[in-house]
Amino acid sequence: MKIVIVENYEEMSKRAAVIFASQIVLKPDSVLGLATGSTTIGMYKELINIYGRDALDFSKVSTFNLDEYYKLDEDNEQSYNYFMNENFFNHVNIKRDNINMPNGKSEDTVRDCARYDKKIVDLGGIDLQVLGIGANGHIGFNEPNTNFEAETRLVELEKQTIKANSRFFNSIGEVPTKAVSMGIKTIMQSKKIILLASGIEKADAIEKAVNGKITPELPASILNLHKDVIIIVDRDAASLLNK
Ligand code: GLP
Numbered sequence: 573m574k575i576v577i578v579e580n581y582e583e584m585s586k587r588a589a590v591i592f593a594s595q596i597v598l599k600p601d602s603v604l605g606l607a608t609g610s611t612t613i614g615m616y617k618e619l620i621n622i623y624g625r626d627a628l629d630f631s632k633v634s635t636f637n638l639d640e641y642y643k644l645d646e647d648n649e650q651s652y653n654y655f656m657n658e659n660f661f662n663h664v665n666i667k668r669d670n671i672n673m674p675n676g677k678s679e680d681t682v683r684d685c686a687r688y689d690k691k692i693v694d695l696g697g698i699d700l701q702v703l704g705i706g707a708n709g710h711i712g713f714n715e716p717n718t719n720f721e722a723e724t725r726l727v728e729l730e731k732q733t734i735k736a737n738s739r740f741f742n743s744i745g746e747v748p749t750k751a752v753s754m755g756i757k758t759i760m761q762s763k764k765i766i767l768l769a770s771g772i773e774k775a776d777a778i779e780k781a782v783n784g785k786i787t788p789e790l791p792a793s794i795l796n797l798h799k800d801v802i803i804i805v806d807r808d809a810a811s812l813l814n815k
Contacts, residue, residue, distance in 0.1 A: 578804060580806050580807070588612075594682050596628055598632060602632075603634045605636050609704040612768065617659075619660070619664070636691075638754045640751060642751050650740055656671075672691060686724075698801050700765075708732050715730045718791050719756070720794055726753070728753075741813075763800065765798055769793065772809050774809040775812045776812060778812070779812035
């Protein structure tokens with residue numbers, strides 16, 4: 573696990589965007605694993621900037637998002653479909669057919685999750701996966717005490733996560749209590765992973781993920797067992813490291 577400590581959110585976003593851009597330049601048909609959340613918005617902005625300078629071509633890239641809320645319409649402004657369109661997909665030349673999101677409105681979630689995982693495998697696996705982290709150490713929507721063997725599936729959200737994410741909704745009652753999330757196994761099969769964290773509220777989770785034991789209680793701790801992980805953290809998120 574390589575840890576890169578940067579000054580602030582902007583620098584974290586730029587570092588992450590450079591890693592993504594290099595991946596696409598070196599392999600134009602890369603399979604990218606994408607994340608939502610306020611942490612990744614700056615990275616997407618940077619990638620859009622690089623694209624605007626004619627320095628990046630997304631036309632051969634395929635993407636798979638980590639998660640989607642259960643039973644939210646795609647045009648609901650809080651859905652991750654909406655987030656991705658607004659913050660990234662609408663601004664670059666990615667092909668709509670190459671965009672994959674977990675289906676939060678499936679009639680048969682088990683079948684569609686299995687298809688999602690199979691499509692990733694059929695495309696040769698995820699080349700580069702970006703992750704944020706929840707204050708409770710979740711990655712994707714794999715909450716504490718998650719099964720490390722799990723693939724994409726329907727999950728229940730923790731109270732803490734519902735509360736944290738309620739900042740985007742009109743009221744906490746509107747936050748879905750379930751989501752469809754890529755599993756830890758799916759994430760761990762990615763060839764390269766970058767995890768981003770910014771802000772003091774992530775410091776505890778980062779400290780436990782880096783220095784603590786590998787346990788389902790802190791889902792991000794599993795990343796210690798992956799051979800190619802870069803954690804990019806700003807000063808605040810890194811503030812409990814090396815103490
Ligand atoms: C959300 C998402 C995660 C994200 C995390 C942190 O619930 N499911 O993929 O990494 O929580 O979100 P934020 O970046 O807004 O702090």
